[in-house]
Amino acid sequence: MPLLLAACASVERAATPPDSTAELPARWTATDTDRPVANTALATWWQQLGSAEFNTLAERALTRNTSLRSAQAALRQARALRAASEAATRPSLSLGSQAQRQQADGMGGSTSLSLGFSASWEADLWGAQSLGLAASRADERAAEADLAATRLALLAELGLAWTQWQADLARQQITQASLRSLEHTASLVRWNAQAGLASALDVEQTVQTLESTRASLLALNTQVTQDQHAIAVLTGDGPATPLPEASGSLMDLGWPQLDQALSQLATGQPADLLRRRPDLLSAEAGVQAAWLRRRQTDRAAWPGLALTGTLGLQAATLAGLGQPGAALATLGAAADWTLLDGGRQTAQRDQQDAALEAARARYDAALLSALKDTEDSLVALRGATERQTALRLSAQAAQQAMRLSQARQQAGLINTAALLEAQRTALSTDLSWIAARADQASHLIRTWKSLGGGWDAPAAR
Secondary structure (H helix, E strand, O other): OOHHHHHHHHHHHHOOOOOOOOOOOOOEEEEEEEEOHHHHHHHHHHHHHHHHHHHHHHHHHHHHHHHHHOOOOOOOHHHHHHHHHHHOOEEEEEEEEEEEEEEOOOOEEEEEEEEEEEEEEEOOOOOHHHHHHHHHHHHHHHHHHHHHHHHHHHHHHHHHHHHHHHHHHHHHHHHHHHHHHHHHHHHHHHHHHHHOOOOOHHHHHHHHHHHHHHHHHHHHHHHHHHHHHHHHOOOOOOOOOOOOOOOHHHHHOOOOOOHHHHHOOOOOOHHHHHHOHHHHHHHHHHHHHHHHHHHHHHHHHOHHHHEEEEEEEEEOOOHHHHHHHHHHEEEEEEEEEOOOOHHHHHHHHHHHHHHHHHHHHHHHHHHHHHHHHHHHHHHHHHHHHHHHHHHHHHHHHHHHHHHHHHHHOEEEEHHHHEEEEEEEHHHHHHHHHHHHHHHHHHHHHHHHHOOOOOOOOOOOO
């Protein structure tokens, strides 16, 4: 009994987070706030952005995405292996029958018929079976975390694809509006050229700008279609499946509450990642499983004890099986202790030591990667927000400059080249602003992902 209790205590100690050589900072360096994160809000981060259309796509992806279905199957497999490990610790009972005929030279033969139950059980004297079962449970926890990581990555990828699609739609509409304006300018220049008020150079410059913009629009049309294909496949549908159209302002990029979500971003503290990031939880479970299997290897080398028993009937004929004297019962015990194995057990321990060290290294790598992901996302989000503000003001100024240029060109105060340059500048700054706005939304999604958003993380312990 003391040995069994000691084994249980060892298994319990393995449930603590593994030691790591990576240092965990007290706070994030890329943000001035460490506002606590609400688990519910982070688990469903997309709902903070207020897009009913995206919510529909997210629900569809969570039920149909192929990568998620594969991770779910892997979890079922891990659970089945854990159940098999549990079954191996319990007694087994089987029903069997046998018919045997013996014949000796010069002597008569004998027949033996038997029917009965046989049972066996290997005693877990040193806790080796318990350690193996605990390792299987750690594997199951790792598979659960891997499923959560797949879900987290899927939702973030879907959010980024949605943002890209909406940004390309905005670029498409802006380019279409610019193309219409250029077509109007080209018509005016041609009329002026016919009236001798514009040169052939003015006409060619206008045509060049017009057709260049048209080519850009054609490329955007292709990109928008490809964006739709990417989203459809993420939701488990064929690429040609129609998608819901986003409501709200063009500048929202499909996220009506984007600005509100940006202003209310909560990052918490780096230590929160240990329970919120499923990749860290998976790596932690991997260390625990390796630790447990290392201990199991030690205990398996100690003496073993197996109990066996049978209860049945044995007779020379079928009719004899029903007679009172046919009853048979046996009970046995077998002890086993390997004294010499040519170094096999030592090699197994060395292999498990290496596996444990590799698992610890993977945990350290996962922790460092998680810290880097979050710091990178926060820095990128801050830069994108500042850049978006500057480009919004630049785009507003460029639009005003274009309107003034149109008025001055119609009044004959500037030439066609100056007007075309103003139109090109207005289009370029508008597209740059959309790109910065898309970067802002994308980096917000990446920040949520790096913080472990997209699944129901366990509560703080």
